[in-house]
Amino acid sequence: xxxxxxxxxxxxxxxLEAMETGIEDDYVKRIFKRLVTAExxxxxxxxxxxxxxxxxxxxxxADWYAMLGRIRSDVRFRGNDLxxxxxxxxxxxxxxxxxxxxxxxxxxxxxxxxxxxxxxTGFSEYLPLYGATTxxxxxxxxxxxxWAEVHDLERKKAWIDRLYIQTGNIFPYECYYLFPASxxxxxxxxxxEWAFYENEAKDRxxxxxxxxxxxxxxxxxxxxxxxxxxxxxxxxxxxDYKTVVSEAKEDAxxxxxxxxxxxxxxxxxxxFKLPSPWVLYGVWxxxxxxxxxxxAASTPLCKTKNKS
Numbered sequence: 001x002x003x004x005x006x007x008x009x010x011x012x013x014x015x016l017e018a019m020e021t022g023i024e025d026d027y028v029k030r031i032f033k034r035l036v037t038a039e040x041x042x043x044x045x046x047x048x049x050x051x052x053x054x055x056x057x058x059x060x061x062a063d064w065y066a067m068l069g070r071i072r073s074d075v076r077f078r079g080n081d082l083x084x085x086x087x088x089x090x091x092x093x094x095x096x097x098x099x100x101x102x103x104x105x106x107x108x109x110x111x112x113x114x115x116x117x118x119x120x121t122g123f124s125e126y127l128p129l130y131g132a133t134t135x136x137x138x139x140x141x142x143x144x145x146x147w148a149e150v151h152d153l154e155r156k157k158a159w160i161d162r163l164y165i166q167t168g169n170i171f172p173y174e175c176y177y178l179f180p181a182s183x184x185x186x187x188x189x190x191x192x193e194w195a196f197y198e199n200e201a202k203d204r205x206x207x208x209x210x211x212x213x214x215x216x217x218x219x220x221x222x223x224x225x226x227x228x229x230x231x232x233x234x235x236x237x238x239x240d241y242k243t244v245v246s247e248a249k250e251d252a253x254x255x256x257x258x259x260x261x262x263x264x265x266x267x268x269x270x271x272f273k274l275p276s277p278w279v280l281y282g283v284w285x286x287x288x289x290x291x292x293x294x295x296a297a298s299t300p301l302c303k304t305k306n307k308s
Contacts, residue, residue, distance in 0.1 A: 003082070004047045005089050008036050008055070012045060015052035019074045028055070028070050035070065043070060044093070046086040053077040056090045058103070064184040066094035067177055068105040071114060084120045091121055095285060095299060104282020106178065108275065115279065122288070123281035126170055129178065129257045132272040133217075137241075137254060139271065140234040147197035147206060147236045156191045159205045163223055170280060172221055172257040175211045178280050197236050204230060208240045216248035217255040225262055 008016075013032055028035065035043040035057055043057035054073045058066045068090055073083045087105075094103045105121075107114040109128050119125075150156055164171050164181035171181045179185060194209045207221040218241045227233055237254060245252045256272075263274055289296035 002048075003053070003085075005044060005086060006047070008043045008045045010036060012036075012052070015045065015047075016055065019052055019055075019072065020076060021072045022075055023072070026072070028072060042090075042093070044086060044090050046082050046089075048077060048082075051077075054082045054086045056083070056086045058090055058094045060097070060100070061173060061177065061179065062185050062187070063099050064101055064182065065179050066097070066100045066103045067179075068094070068103065071105075071117065081120075083117050087117055087121050095288070095295075101182075101184075101285045102180065102282055103285075104179075104280060106176065106278050106280050108277065109279050110276040115281075118281040121281075122291075123283050124287075126178075126180065126280040126282070127259065128277035128279045129170065129172075129259060130263050130274050130277045131176065132256045132258045132263065132274055133253045134270075134272045135251075135253055136271055137234045137237055139269070140228065141238060142231050142234075144231045144235060146239050147199050147232050150196035150198055150205070153188065153191060156194075156196050157186070159196065160186050160191070163205075169223070172219060175213045175217050175219055175255050176278070178257065178278070180280075180282065180284075195240065199230060199232065204233075206233060206236055208237065210244055211255070215250060216244050216252040218244045218252070219255045221257070225259075225265060227262070228265060228267065 010033060013029075016029060016032060032043075035041050040060040041057065043055060045052045046054040051074070054071075054077070056068060056071045058068050060066055068087060071083055071087060091103050094100055104123055105118050107118065109115075150159075163169065165183050165186070168180050168182075170178050171185060172178050173185060194207055197206045197208070198204065204222075204224060209219050211217045211219050218237070220237045220240075222233065241252070241254050260277065266272060285299060289299055
């Protein structure tokens with residue numbers, strides 16, 4: 001049967017609701033309007049006749065990155081690589097946007113079906129990370145003073161440059177959304193908004209920021225493995241978390257993206273929820289161009305944005 005792929009609109013909601021995905025209380029249905037109307041979001045559907053067989057979309061971050069997601073397939077049409085065809089199409093649509101230099105997707109390690117789709121899409125796999133959450137880290141505190149906050153923008157930039165831009169390491173830009181670092185990910189506005197704290201020796205930094213994904217979160221970023229040995233670290237996290245709790249309308253949590261090594265170093269009774277790790281997949285425009293002459297001939301060259 002011939003298929004049709006097109007961008008979805010509000011008129012397509014009945015088609016989405018008629019899909020049999022096996023997902024109970026699918027959040028895509030709840031936020032469908034935002035996915036098809038809000039700037040920076042696009043949602044596409046693959047139709048077989050008058051039935052919506054698969055959906056996939058993207059969201060733009062920092063005008064530089066496109067994160068694919070909301071991949072769904074109707075169980076009645078599985079086994080025909082429809083999700084792969086649609087994901088490849090959406091990847092190519094995202095790369096048609098001149099500023100977009102990286103396209104990828106994030107899925108949990110246990111989701112083998114989604115991982116197979118992303119591997120067929122030509123994405124490379126990055127380091128898996130746990131999206132670890134908790135409401136209480138007081139058991140880790142040593143009753144010492146919190147770390148000193150960094151207010152100087154240039155000092156913040158120096159930490160980001162050393163830890164992420166020079167290395168290209170994965171940076172947790174938001175809860176659930178991680179990206180291989182580049183200078184474009186760190187605007188002056190974002191750095192001013194995020195809180196940075198240094199330990200007494202000034203050889204470690206903690207970054208905290210508020211986020212909302214159904215619940216309120218304090219996202220705490222600490223890229224070393226010695227977080228159980230750093231005096232004052234957990235007191236610093238706790239102080240910022242209390243502020244989030246005081247302002248939250250419902251539940252609030254601490255969120256930390258942990259490597260498997262970091263997760264294994266947590267003591268017994270640590271209190272963190274550790275669901276299946278998230279595995280990031282993606283490809284840079286220049287990498288794809290190097291492997292695909294046809295794409296290289298048709299795609300804009302990599303541009304560098306003016307930094308404020």
